[in-house]
Amino acid sequence: MDKKIWLMSPAVILLLCFCVVPLFIMVYYSLLSDGTRGHLTLQNYADFFEKRIYLKLTWKTIRISCCVTLISLLISYPMAYVMVNLIHSGKNLLLLAIIIPFWTSQLVRAYAWQNLLREGGILDIMLRKLHLIGSEPLGLLFTPYAVIIAMVHIFFPYMVITIYLSLEKVDIALVEASKSLQAGPLTTFRRVVLPLSKPGIVTGCILVFVPSLGVFVEPRILGGTEGSVIGMVIEDQFFEIYGWNFGAAVSFILLAIILLSMAVLSRLAKKEA
Amino acid sequence: MLKKTIGWTYAALVLLFLYAPILVLMALSFNASKYNALPFTFSLSWYKALAADTTLIRASLTSLSIAAGTAIICVVLAAMLMLWAVQTTSKLKGWIDALVVLPLTIPWLILGLSMLLLLSAAGIDKNFTVLLIGHVVVSLPYAVLVIKARLQSMDLSINEASASLGANEWTTVRRITLPLLFPAMLAGGFLAFVISFDNFILSYFLIPSGSSTLPIEIYASIKFGFTPEINAASTLLLAATTLMILLIVVIMRSSLKFFLK
Numbered sequence A: 001m002d003k004k005i006w007l008m009s010p011a012v013i014l015l016l017c018f019c020v021v022p023l024f025i026m027v028y029y030s031l032l033s034d035g036t037r038g039h040l041t042l043q044n045y046a047d048f049f050e051k052r053i054y055l056k057l058t059w060k061t062i063r064i065s066c067c068v069t070l071i072s073l074l075i076s077y078p079m080a081y082v083m084v085n086l087i088h089s090g091k092n093l094l095l096l097a098i099i100i101p102f103w104t105s106q107l108v109r110a111y112a113w114q115n116l117l118r119e120g121g122i123l124d125i126m127l128r129k130l131h132l133i134g135s136e137p138l139g140l141l142f143t144p145y146a147v148i149i150a151m152v153h154i155f156f157p158y159m160v161i162t163i164y165l166s167l168e169k170v171d172i173a174l175v176e177a178s179k180s181l182q183a184g185p186l187t188t189f190r191r192v193v194l195p196l197s198k199p200g201i202v203t204g205c206i207l208v209f210v211p212s213l214g215v216f217v218e219p220r221i222l223g224g225t226e227g228s229v230i231g232m233v234i235e236d237q238f239f240e241i242y243g244w245n246f247g248a249a250v251s252f253i254l255l256a257i258i259l260l261s262m263a264v265l266s267r268l269a270k271k272e273a
Numbered sequence B: 001m002l003k004k005t006i007g008w009t010y011a012a013l014v015l016l017f018l019y020a021p022i023l024v025l026m027a028l029s030f031n032a033s034k035y036n037a038l039p040f041t042f043s044l045s046w047y048k049a050l051a052a053d054t055t056l057i058r059a060s061l062t063s064l065s066i067a068a069g070t071a072i073i074c075v076v077l078a079a080m081l082m083l084w085a086v087q088t089t090s091k092l093k094g095w096i097d098a099l100v101v102l103p104l105t106i107p108w109l110i111l112g113l114s115m116l117l118l119l120s121a122a123g124i125d126k127n128f129t130v131l132l133i134g135h136v137v138v139s140l141p142y143a144v145l146v147i148k149a150r151l152q153s154m155d156l157s158i159n160e161a162s163a164s165l166g167a168n169e170w171t172t173v174r175r176i177t178l179p180l181l182f183p184a185m186l187a188g189g190f191l192a193f194v195i196s197f198d199n200f201i202l203s204y205f206l207i208p209s210g211s212s213t214l215p216i217e218i219y220a221s222i223k224f225g226f227t228p229e230i231n232a233a234s235t236l237l238l239a240a241t242t243l244m245i246l247l248i249v250v251i252m253r254s255s256l257k258f259f260l261k
Helices: A002-030 A043-050 A052-086 A091-102 A106-117 A122-129 A144-169 A172-180 A185-196 A198-213 A217-222 A230-239 A244-272 B002-028 B045-052 B054-087 B092-105 B108-122 B128-153 B157-164 B169-198 B201-206 B214-224 B229-251
Strands: none
Touching (some): A002 A244, A052 A091, A052 A144, A052 B002, A106 A144, A172 A185, A244 B092, A244 B108, B002 B229, B045 B054, B054 B092, B054 B229, B128 B169
């Protein structure tokens, strides 16, 4: 069998050389004092933890990601529930309708929100015409709210699809059994349906929370100074300041946070399953 | 009946949230106003301006050729990998599965700049080969997952049937396995194409200076000054991606599950 190892080696070598090795190089750079030369040092990491601004930005990034995940969950669970339990006829069409924007450019979708939210933008005009807001502008653009709205828009389809898949697997016989044991609809939902769909919820949370931590385009376009996140620090270090070593250290810290949150969330899934 | 009405109302609201920004952007690309102002006056002037903009056209051609290259390489690599995976009993398989999905867990921001650091460590300037490799690395998992989904729903005993009828392994691969995998390879290729064509972050980090791709041009004009041509360019990009996705769904109608990461 292992004569066929040539079949898999191109893909594996490519991934090793251009995905795994670069990560190690990144760690190495994060430990250098100056550019490609310099001596080994932990100063870059020390800088990160000593300057309050970076810790504050990291905390803000985590908070924004939590908000995005929570709002996505609040939108997605009812949507998935509706698709599985209330609408049978159109659910494939709905699934398709949710999938299509999900694969279209994130950049363009963030830009679309900029168009909608800016002062004198469409939303501003419409709300004023409907007399829902007064003469003062909406003032949403260049705030963290704009970033959160766009990120929910970009990431919540992941959540709908994973919850949908887990709700679809819930055995209707269990629901019937719960009813026949005199449980009301709410009790049935809380004690039967919700626990059974937990793996879907956790997977969905991973798929929304993890990419949220690494964004920089959406905050750059929509966030202004109030909405900056840690991903932007990394981009700035590489493109504006040429502080590659510090940038590599921040990237590695971000990666550690991502891996840690994935580990915690997936352990949660295992415990509940 | 009431439940159904509530259900559809909720679904309609969610779809409104999902589609409104995209549709407004598309509508504005046909609006005459330079500042996206209302009232709406139909005009094709931004598309005309786009057609005359050689920078944007050149960037789009670059995007197209990178995406085409990425798609072909991804399909070939993914198909080879999966042909190995269905036959092997090797213990390496678990590790290789993990390796293949690794680019999905690491943000593209970090992947892109780690490749940039690789270039600097090797003392090489940014070039198109590395840019292409970067696109392949992030698109490959999707192609693999699509082909894997197809393989899992296939009855692999037909390979044994073919062998028992005297076909050698190569004949079986060529006449049985590959034709059966073909729809998945096509879908995986289109998916890799879409991901590469839309990919801003990897290109942003790895593009050789003096060149650009369509997403890079869009980002630059959002960031550094507003040009309504970008509405037109974005609309074309959205329309093209949507068409491709519909095509993939038609090809892979049997299962939508591969759309999951």
